[in-house]
Amino acid sequence: MAKKASEKAYEILRDEILDWTLAPGTVLGEVEQALRLGVSRTPLREALGRLTADGLLTNDLGRGLVVTALSTKNVEELFELRQALEQQAARLAAKRRDPELFLALRDEFVEMASARMLDESGRQAYYDLVRRFDEAVDQSIRNQYLLGALRNLRIHLSRLRRLAQDNPFRLVESASEHLVIVSAIADGDAELAAHATHIHLYKSLRYALSLAQGDEGPQRDSMQIVG
Amino acid sequence: MAKKASEKAYEILRDEILDWTLAPGTVLGEVEQALRLGVSRTPLREALGRLTADGLLTNDLGRGLVVTALSTKNVEELFELRQALEQQAARLAAKRRDPELFLALRDEFVEMASARMLDESGRQAYYDLVRRFDEAVDQSIRNQYLLGALRNLRIHLSRLRRLAQDNPFRLVESASEHLVIVSAIADGDAELAAHATHIHLYKSLRYALSLAQGDEGPQRDSMQIVG
DNA sequence: TTGAAGCCCTGTGTATACATAGAAAGCTAA
DNA sequence: TTAGCTTTCTATGTATACACAGGGCTTCAA
Structure with missing residues (x-):
């Protein structure tokens, strides 16, 4: 098992965004992704926070966190x-x-x-x-x-x-x-x-x-x- | 009460680092700061994560999160x-x-x-x-x-x-x-x-x-x- | 039929309890 | 006295429970 669940979640989500597995516009819910990646919401939120800081996610008020576009x-x-x-x-x-x-x-x-x-x-x-x-x-x-x-x-x-x-x-x-x-x-x-x-x-x-x-x-x- | 405790913690800590209230080299423990700022560890950790991403804190392995220097x-x-x-x-x-x-x-x-x-x-x-x-x-x-x-x-x-x-x-x-x-x-x-x-x-x-x-x-x- | 109001439900934000690893301190033996 | 081992303690990392807000759906009345 890798040391940190938050790190694992961050790397998986980042790679999925970068290789377009998660396409621009995709909405990432916390419970949904935590369940999918097999970590709890706490480390997942940390991962989502880092991805937002990176500019790969944006907080579209009302819709939640969505994968940013690339026009x-x-x-x-x-x-x-x-x-x-x-x-x-x-x-x-x-x-x-x-x-x-x-x-x-x-x-x-x-x-x-x-x-x-x-x-x-x-x-x-x-x-x-x-x-x-x-x-x-x-x-x-x-x-x-x-x-x-x-x-x-x-x-x-x-x-x-x-x-x-x-x-x-x-x-x-x-x-x-x-x-x-x-x-x-x-x-x-x-x-x-x-x-x-x-x-x-x-x-x-x-x-x-x-x-x-x-x-x-x-x-x-x-x-x-x-x- | 401001909407988000994490936002409040982030702004307070950021301002304190920027005006040198928290001098370079200061170690920020989670429980300690959470207690001081009157928020729980969860939103405080989010604030610390953002400050680390900003480059104002660095994870000095072994010592914890420390305020970065400015030589x-x-x-x-x-x-x-x-x-x-x-x-x-x-x-x-x-x-x-x-x-x-x-x-x-x-x-x-x-x-x-x-x-x-x-x-x-x-x-x-x-x-x-x-x-x-x-x-x-x-x-x-x-x-x-x-x-x-x-x-x-x-x-x-x-x-x-x-x-x-x-x-x-x-x-x-x-x-x-x-x-x-x-x-x-x-x-x-x-x-x-x-x-x-x-x-x-x-x-x-x-x-x-x-x-x-x-x-x-x-x-x-x-x-x-x-x- | 349509509009408005209220309730439910889903999702985020927060608090807290538990797990665990690393460091520090103390104890024992040479 | 010192080196090494064990133990404990403190810190971070994680899970989960609870609070609350916003949206959507249903229902009732006009």
Whole structure:
């Protein structure tokens, strides 16, 4: 048994919201969810409180706690915050980085940017590399407040993964964009790192929105994109 | 009686942390605080959870929940986040503002920048003006995520007010810095607004740190500045 | 048939009792 | 005297019972 029931409830509910098992608009009653997750109302309420603070739930007065929506407008707002946070993170990382660490990552991105990435394992390797790059940036910035804001941002961003659709061409493009960022950080060029981040986010957003626009398939409604 | 005991407990504890009644390092036990505030442990725990999410408390494993510290290093980190968020806010406000609103505010800052501001009522009027300016920016940015991040940031910033010391010369200087920002927003010049914000924050931080450094008075220890 | 009023019912908010783990203190033995 | 073990105590974590409010449904009257 895991140590804390509230932690367990939080993780289950968070994951279910992030992978769209609990779709936007779903109302979460306390007794109902406590029963379903096999915990009592007290730790469940703590979990719901944390999810509300995260912005994954909202207290729709009269209806109770509902899973927040993710319209295209929300995605654009999210990217406006992301731009502010990640550009600053890139700047600080460039100033405070361990050069060795980012030179090693650069070499890996060089390979990725030239690789075909058409098969599943190639994609997995790329996602893993991006994850390690993010961790390297997190460690390098040495700023607890910025780090906290980034973590909260990423919770929301991970809800967009459902849109990603693993387009190999976009991934190669993304790899070459990351290559500029990681090189700039390795070189300690803060402004270059910030601007490269700006470009990467601009292209990522354009791509995500083009998917949302073009998506006229059966999942369209369940995605709640196209606001 | 106020509707919710948890809300009451949250507000009391938050205010006490922000005005340093509860100094950094103070350990908050559940039964102890519940007794003191006249609520039961259940709503108190909810309040403590929110304060922890805000970053005002930290779960120092073994010691319980303690009020977080605010060293000079923390202040510098806070301003690195502030720079990212407020520059972006200034940019977005410049793009989406209602020109009338910011032109009116500009006129008020013009007066403030030339006023002497030596008496208490003058200072109060200035703080009120800055507050209304912040509200105008909040309304103009039209971004719930950035707004949420700004609100969380301001919770921490308000802990620094104890340092402010109401220096009239600094306030006049601050007014003229704000004047550039508000003019840029009124003109719809996003980059100018961002850069003017950058400068304002740079000078504010320098000033705050100079106070912390130079403060050799009796309050020095209780401030926990000079990390 | 429709509107209004009252009652019930469901859900949240709060208090409290119980479980349990970790720390501190005391006791015993070397 | 000190090290190690046990015991106790205090704190948090959890469950549950009770209070109360808001909404919906039913019922009665016009």
